[in-house]
Amino acid sequence: MVALARKTLIYEWRRFLPAILAVGFAGLLQLLQAALVLGIFGSASVYITGSSADLWAGYPGTQSVNLGRSIDSGVEMRLRMDPAVTAVEPFHWVDADWRGPSDTGGVSVFVSGINARPDGMLFAHALPPALRARLNEPDAVIVDRADLDSLGVKVGDSAVINGHRVRVVGVSSGLRALGGVNVVASLATAAELDTDPSNANRMTYFVAKLRDPALADDVAARLRGTSAFGKYDVWTAQDFARRSQLYWMFDTGAGAGVLFLAGIVFLVGAVITSQTLVAAVIGSVREYATLNALGVGVGALRRVVMEQAFWVGALGLIGSTLLGAIALAIARSRSVPVALDPWTTLACLALGMGLAIVSGLAAMRSLRRADPATLLR
Amino acid sequence: MSAQPQVTPTVSLQARNLTKSFSSGPIHHTVLHDLTLDVHAGELTLISGPSGCGKSTLLAILSGLQAADSGHVMALGQDLGVLGMRELERFRLLHTGFVFQGFNLFPALNALEQVELPLSYLGLAPGEARRRAVASLEEVGMGPRMELRPSELSGGEKQRVAIARALAKEPGLLFADEPTSALDAANGQIVIDMLHRIARTHGTTVLCVSHDPRLVGHADRVLAMEDGRILSDRVPSATLTSGHEDPSA
Numbered sequence: 065m066v067a068l069a070r071k072t073l074i075y076e077w078r079r080f081l082p083a084i085l086a087v088g089f090a091g092l093l094q095l096l097q098a099a100l101v102l103g104i105f106g107s108a109s110v111y112i113t114g115s116s117a118d119l120w121a122g123y124p125g126t127q128s129v130n131l132g133r134s135i136d137s138g139v140e141m142r143l144r145m146d147p148a149v150t151a152v153e154p155f156h157w158v159d160a161d162w163r164g165p166s167d168t169g170g171v172s173v174f175v176s177g178i179n180a181r182p183d184g185m186l187f188a189h190a191l192p193p194a195l196r197a198r199l200n201e202p203d204a205v206i207v208d209r210a211d212l213d214s215l216g217v218k219v220g221d222s223a224v225i226n227g228h229r230v231r232v233v234g235v236s237s238g239l240r241a242l243g244g245v246n247v248v249a250s251l252a253t254a255a256e257l258d259t260d261p262s263n264a265n266r267m268t269y270f271v272a273k274l275r276d277p278a279l280a281d282d283v284a285a286r287l288r289g290t291s292a293f294g295k296y297d298v299w300t301a302q303d304f305a306r307r308s309q310l311y312w313m314f315d316t317g318a319g320a321g322v323l324f325l326a327g328i329v330f331l332v333g334a335v336i337t338s339q340t341l342v343a344a345v346i347g348s349v350r351e352y353a354t355l356n357a358l359g360v361g362v363g364a365l366r367r368v369v370m371e372q373a374f375w376v377g378a379l380g381l382i383g384s385t386l387l388g389a390i391a392l393a394i395a396r397s398r399s400v401p402v403a404l405d406p407w408t409t410l411a412c413l414a415l416g417m418g419l420a421i422v423s424g425l426a427a428m429r430s431l432r433r434a435d436p437a438t439l440l441r
Numbered sequence: 442m443s444a445q446p447q448v449t450p451t452v453s454l455q456a457r458n459l460t461k462s463f464s465s466g467p468i469h470h471t472v473l474h475d476l477t478l479d480v481h482a483g484e485l486t487l488i489s490g491p492s493g494c495g496k497s498t499l500l501a502i503l504s505g506l507q508a509a510d511s512g513h514v515m516a517l518g519q520d521l522g523v524l525g526m527r528e529l530e531r532f533r534l535l536h537t538g539f540v541f542q543g544f545n546l547f548p549a550l551n552a553l554e555q556v557e558l559p560l561s562y563l564g565l566a567p568g569e570a571r572r573r574a575v576a577s578l579e580e581v582g583m584g585p586r587m588e589l590r591p592s593e594l595s596g597g598e599k600q601r602v603a604i605a606r607a608l609a610k611e612p613g614l615l616f617a618d619e620p621t622s623a624l625d626a627a628n629g630q631i632v633i634d635m636l637h638r639i640a641r642t643h644g645t646t647v648l649c650v651s652h653d654p655r656l657v658g659h660a661d662r663v664l665a666m667e668d669g670r671i672l673s674d675r676v677p678s679a680t681l682t683s684g685h686e687d688p689s690a
Contacts, residue, residue, distance in 0.1 A: 066550065350543060358607070
């Protein structure tokens with residue numbers, strides 16, 4: 065079989081280049097957009113994804129981790145009583161107001177009071193053990209390196225949270241939050257900073273580690289069944305993280321914006337690609353008509369056009385993948401929040417290929433002009 | 442009269458009472474008027490006439506590229522009027538070759554690939570397709586240049602590749618529409634001789650449409666057409682040896 069589609073693509077590459085570039089850039093834009101959205105909104109759940117806990121217990125109906133309401137401390141006992149649970153740890157969330165040594169105005173901060181022991185679950189992935197140990201110093205707090213400017217402090221400086229003096233003992237990365245600044249403290253320090261008297265003997269969340277994390281769904285279902293310690297609910301870490309991200313994505317309208325932009329990128333890419341493929345078909349229409357006169361069926365000619373569309377898509381997406389990898393590496397090195405999982409990557413690439421296929425279908429229509437009777441004059 | 446032809450030429454292409462007209466808005470134009478015609482196998486039949494006389498339309502109908510408004514076409518014993526689009530494509534694939542005025546070669550393919558391309562749709566094994574393609578390129582004298590692309594070939598050479606492409610399918614019917622009008626005299630001569638030789642050696646029915654008067658001497662039979670009718674049907678003197686009687690001899 066003579067590889068007409070591929071040979072034409074190679075020989076007339078200049079003709080096909082705009083289509084390859086259109087698919088490539090459309091794919092790149094989709095990838096980067098997805099990576100940014102996942103990166104930015106992924107930080108909404110950094111408390112969950114940065115921790116090693118399998119289960120989260122909190123106030124029923126909590127839509128996002130930053131919107132927690134306190135639950136009875138007795139829930140800790142309920143969790144510990146379950147044989148599948150190996151460890152339980154409290155998480156004290158305090159919304160607070162920061163005053164730094166330099167004039168930064170009011171800065172809204174989220175204080176995370178965590179267990180500072182080396183085996184603590186919260187922020188296990190975000191805080192190295194040595195840094196975590198420093199939280200045991202009185203009034204010690206840790207912030208993200210990228211937040212130092214907005215807080216107006218350096219490591220070692222003191223500041224005031226909710227009228228209580230604290231000291232920045234270190235910085236970490238991967239603690240950036242949405243809508244405010246994360247400040248990590250020990251449980252004891254956080255308790256000092258919490259000025260709400262109704263929170264006495266109550267805790268925002270309890271997190272638990274399981275003997276077998278694969279059973280998280282079952283254990284969560286079992287634990288949420290009881291109401292002996294007041295109102296609370298139990299979620300797996302994965303569910304709670306996703307719920308927090310979706311809340312931010314749709315509460316802020318960013319989700320709709322992303323979908324809208326993805327649609328626009330698809331449309332523009334499809335217009336350019338289909339026009340280029342149509343021009344390529346029209347450029348060869350007399351040759352196609354000759355083949356049809358010689359008895360090569362219209363179906364076979366359509367396959368040639370679709371094969372060209374496929375190769376245009378494949379070449380474009382190889383370009384998007386390479387450029388996307390470079391762009392993400394640069395973004396990571398500059399602390400730009402980006403995150404991309406294999407499924408999202410596949411979805412973006414599939415969208416790019418879909419664009420090429422749709423364009424091929426559009427170009428296929430112009431094969432109607434390949435009527436061999438028009439070759440006779 | 443030596444009028445005892447040894448073999449009665451086989452009629453391979455029959456047209457009966459063909460009419461065809463085109464409408465362009467209010468203007469109604471009849472291109473073929475009740476045209477009846479027999480074309481013989483093993484001959485080069487030339488249809489000549491001024492442009493607009495309907496000869497290309499006749500070729501399109503006889504080759505199954507277009508349908509007549511009324512009348513019948515029997516090609517190799519098959520009534521083309523009863524075939525659907527798919528079946529017509531299949532018939533053309535198996536039985537007909539075409540040579541056009543423009544050579545219509547794919548710029549990306551070399552001469553060998555141009556000829557192999559339609560063969561691959563015939564369902565031939567790759568080795569057989571290659572063998573046939575090489576054989577027909579050699580037959581048209583393009584053997585040494587079959588690795589070249591159209592941009593590296595002259596007009597005459599391109600037309601010879603186009604002839605090889607049509608010939609490689611070993612068609613019973615070969616249609617040529619103004620095959621020489623884009624060529625100079627020498628190349629035109631080569632091409633028409635080639636078509637003539639194909640008719641003789643392969644027993645192919647070669648039907649050629651042209652307004653080029655230089656071709657008349659090379660045909661076995663010349664049909665003069667005007668205003669959708671055949672005005673004369675004669676055997677030119679140069680082909681006296683073919684066994685037909687020539688009144689001027």
